[in-house]
Amino acid sequence: MEHTIAPLGDRSFFVTLGEEISPETHHLVRTLTEHLKRKDLHWIEEVVPSYTGVAVYYDARALHAEFSSASPYETAAALFSEFVSGMGREVKEKEKVVEIPVCYGGDFGPDLSGVAKKNGLKEKEVMEIHSSREYLVYMLGFAPGFPFLGGMDETIATPRKASPRLSVPEGSVGIAGSQTGVYPVETPGGWMLIGRTPLSLFRPEEDPPAYLQPGDRVKFYPVSFEEYKRLEEE
């Protein structure tokens, strides 16, 4: 697997596997992450996958003690490249599609009309377009359990709000540029909100605590306010 390694901090590095956001690069990231999970290299403390690569936090003191190298980074990078070249096959793509109920518009989606207007569509059309596609979870970040989803139809792409909201309610479904995502926890945020899901995407009592994982396929389906309430109680 072709890759480049560069320092992040003085105890971490970033492995670049591609230059742009694409399902192909994502697949490389997921393959590398999965192999690292299976192998459990003792000098690695934490692995954080993202769109185009993987951040690796390593134990610089342990590497220095074990290899008495002048630069723990160089040792770590060499060990890592060795691991990558001996790595097995690419992992399989996930086939299961996670279905997420969304109640669009109204108080739950205060920006639905804005998104519709910006794109010359009716609110109902935005809803139909948003819930017709299958999305890929590229990475988690920004807030606990927050999935960055790719694959949205450009016809409903809308820039972020000029000034972010101080508080976005849990479960809010939003659009930012040509990305869509779900706020798993209440947080400040600038995405255009088009609806809300009653599904809890961050579950600290479960392992893993994030309901969606990189590589998952996601599909939204519209539900009525009554249905939302019923699902919320479940």
Next chain:
Amino acid sequence: MIEVTKPGLLTTIQDLGRRGYQKYGVSPGGAADMLAHRLANIAIGNVADAATLEMTLQGDELSLQEAALISITGADMNPEIDGKPLPMWRPVYVEKGKKLLFRNAGQGLRTYVAIEGGIQGDLFLGSTSTYLSMEAGGYSGRALKEGDMLQKNGRYSLNEEISDRLKHQTNDQGFAYTPWRLPDPSFFQEEIVPEIRVFPGPHYQLFDAESRQAFERGAYQTGSKSDRMGIRFDGEKLTLRNQEEIISEPVTFGTIQVPANGQPILLLADRQTTGGYPKLAQVASVDFSKVAQLRPGEETKFRMITHREAEQLFLCFEDRIQQCALAVRRKVREEMKDGKY
């Protein structure tokens, strides 16, 4: 038990933070000034991951409902008991019923108080650190309030050894302390330089030459909107040579990123796990403690070093912390043998 009789500005329970959850978008959290936190624990013989109190700018008034061995590190908030100053950076034994008063930090921003056994807190994803934005961990996920009761865990053997000696030597104000103290943070930081040492970040070359120069030469003021997530600096505007779209990537403690307004943000303990702004520079680990102590309004300068230098400084820094912990153990046990204290 310890009662918070008067809360400070922002006092939270913190430990080493959460490890292994960044991939789920969970911030590592933990003490902002990890060096001061670790030294507070080392001074009294606590384990490294024992939780301490992190006070910000203005400290609390704490009432000890039982005797305790404590230590105070970080910013000097002129701590006292009944008008008598409490020394910092060393073990202090305090009798039951005493009131510890912390005032405003004259210099620095954050003070750490370690208590024998460590402070109990809610466990959230493997850490008792207070995660303010999630309202989880620590003391009900929030800053301390008047009337809060803090519990401590069972004592470690070194806690006991230090305590047993000091408790026979208390003064009129009901406290006693060791003649020895830990070295200043500058000892661990290898050299005393006022600047924050940084090395180039992944997007350093994308900035125009004037901006790179301005960053290395100019002074940057800590903005009032700074918090445990990050420091927002005010200073000369930093711009990219060409406007570029940066793909969101993982960021870490000490990452200096520059949003469109050109004012750098330095990420701290409660940072987001990923960021989509260009990353200009990265603070060397050895100076993390310094950045965590920058006060709102304070001016700071940066000094460019190499990544390799940052690594060497970090190894030396860690060695000295280990030596320090060992020296405390030796000191306590030697003095016990000699019947000192």
